[in-house]
Amino acid sequence: MRRPSGPKGLPVIGHLLEMSRDTLGFFERSARDHGDMTAISVGGFPAVIVNHPDLIEQVLVKQNEHFTKNRVFWRQLEALMGNGLFVAEDAEWQRQRKLAAPAFATIPLGSYGPHMVALTERKLDAWQDGQVVDMHREMMALGLQIAARTLLDADVTDDLEAMEQAAYWVIDEVAARFSRPLVVPDWVPLPGHRRYLKGIAHLERMVYRVIADNRTGKNASAGFLSLLMAARDEQGRPMTDKALRDQICNMLLAGYETSALSMAYGFHLLGQHRDIQAEIAAEVEAVAPGRAVTPDDLPHLKHTERAVIEMLRLLPPGWAIGREARRDVRIGDYAIAKGTTVILSPWITQRDPRYFEDPLAFRPDRWAGDFRRQLPRFAYFPFGGGPRICIGNRFAMMEAMLLLATIARRFDVEWLSDRPVSFLPSITLRPVGGIWVRLHRRNPSR
Numbered sequence: 099m100r101r102p103s104g105p106k107g108l109p110v111i112g113h114l115l116e117m118s119r120d121t122l123g124f125f126e127r128s129a130r131d132h133g134d135m136t137a138i139s140v141g142g143f144p145a146v147i148v149n150h151p152d153l154i155e156q157v158l159v160k161q162n163e164h165f166t167k168n169r170v171f172w173r174q175l176e177a178l179m180g181n182g183l184f185v186a187e188d189a190e191w192q193r194q195r196k197l198a199a200p201a202f203a204t205i206p207l208g209s210y211g212p213h214m215v216a217l218t219e220r221k222l223d224a225w226q227d228g229q230v231v232d233m234h235r236e237m238m239a240l241g242l243q244i245a246a247r248t249l250l251d252a253d254v255t256d257d258l259e260a261m262e263q264a265a266y267w268v269i270d271e272v273a274a275r276f277s278r279p280l281v282v283p284d285w286v287p288l289p290g291h292r293r294y295l296k297g298i299a300h301l302e303r304m305v306y307r308v309i310a311d312n313r314t315g316k317n318a319s320a321g322f323l324s325l326l327m328a329a330r331d332e333q334g335r336p337m338t339d340k341a342l343r344d345q346i347c348n349m350l351l352a353g354y355e356t357s358a359l360s361m362a363y364g365f366h367l368l369g370q371h372r373d374i375q376a377e378i379a380a381e382v383e384a385v386a387p388g389r390a391v392t393p394d395d396l397p398h399l400k401h402t403e404r405a406v407i408e409m410l411r412l413l414p415p416g417w418a419i420g421r422e423a424r425r426d427v428r429i430g431d432y433a434i435a436k437g438t439t440v441i442l443s444p445w446i447t448q449r450d451p452r453y454f455e456d457p458l459a460f461r462p463d464r465w466a467g468d469f470r471r472q473l474p475r476f477a478y479f480p481f482g483g484g485p486r487i488c489i490g491n492r493f494a495m496m497e498a499m500l501l502l503a504t505i506a507r508r509f510d511v512e513w514l515s516d517r518p519v520s521f522l523p524s525i526t527l528r529p530v531g532g533i534w535v536r537l538h539r540r541n542p543s544r
């Protein structure tokens with residue numbers, strides 16, 4: 099057995115400074131110079147970056163019981179996440195996963211599709227030919243409406259600005275805590291903390307209102323929340339209001355920004371490959387001539403699907419997944435000490451030339467035939483893997499395909515190359531300064 103090697107760091111702070119200056123570059127150099135496992139130190143905490151599909155599989159699947167989510171980081175988000183599915187561990191996590199799983203089964207999933215398409219069509223009705231927009235902002239607003247409609251069965255159109263504001267406050271503070279080397283308790287009156295708590299209070303009020311409306315029958319809703327309210331655990335107990343609130347907040351944090359980012363990045367890439375957009379538009383027109391796309395059409399939208407898969411390869415919103423070793427453990431030939439933070443990065447592995455020819459090129463067609471089946475399982479893992487694989491992965495794929503198909507058939511999106519995009523790797527991979535595109539109406543008849 100050997101200990102992983104790594105770049106030389108500074109005393110005490112280790113690689114913190116280098117990492118915070120250029121996180122993605124630091125990860126890329128680590129993989130290039132130290133191979134499949136790199137030892138680093140983040141502010142005195144030992145960590146390893148794992149960069150081989152077989153070793154990633156060891157962490158996420160084969161030896162997953164020896165790892166937890168990173169405790170120091172997630173404990174900081176208790177006011178937001180409570181003890182919901184994303185952060186729960188062990189038996190409590192298992193109980194919650196079982197309760198939530200039916201809401202992501204085929205039939206409920208299909209019922210969310212028409213909402214996704216209708217809300218997208220409504221957004222497109224407001225877009226003008228030749229208009230320049232920030233696709234990141236547009237997709238965040240649309241994503242929030244979709245999340246509210248599918249999770250809560252609530253129309254937030256009238257409250258959209260306040261909801262958006264609340265969600266931005268929350269997400270910004272989560273991102274700030276991700277990059278902050280120190281844990282600062284919520285009660286410290288920093289401006290970001292005040293906004294974060296205010297944002298949570300706003301979201302919480304809405305969730306509790308919808309729960310109360312459901313309970314009193316005043317406004318019985320469909321959607322994810324009502325399925326959770328109907329669910330019973332093995333002792334026949336329903337979820338408490340607090341547990342329901344935690345679950346919705348977990349789904350919102352885990353699902354809304356990641357989905358919106360995948361679309362925004364999709365149009366950043368497709369906006370540079372308008373021939374591929376045209377192919378998608380033609381495919382959609384052939385499969386759903388003159389009518390809205392439905393979830394039943396998705397198996398026939400091969401170009402659309404490959405574009406989404408390739409978008410999530412090159413610009414994965416969940417650019418890194420973190421774990422913490424519960425005990426000393428052996429991963430392949432490497433010894434990992436108890437307490438070590440283990441970082442797995444779809445950004446790095448999904449750009450590895452060992453698995454992807456010309457890895458930096460956006461080439462949806464690489465996924466034709468049985469390319470995916472021949473890949474090692476964890477060469478491509480935008481939704482994680484093993485027992486804690488993203489519970490919303492089918493939901494997210496459906497949303498991305500429906501939105502891409504609906505948008506691409508009505509608009510040809512041109513990315514404005516004079517407004518370059520840079521990426522801020524936080525809890526998600528966020529674009530700095532927006533993703534600016536010009537919209538060209540494609541088919542005046544629709």
Ligand code: HEM
Nearest residue numbers: 184349352353356357360416480481482486488489490494
């Ligand atoms: C493109 C969109 C999405 C991406 C890239 C994404 C990515 C991920 C990743 C990488 C994980 C694993 C995290 C880990 O192992 O530490 C995860 C977990 C999770 N995701 Fe997603 N996700 C997306 C959309 C969604 C949606 C739409 C929902 C809900 C509606 C959702 C809910 C969750 C939940 C609850 C977990 C935790 C599951 C568990 O621990 O049992 N995600 N997601």
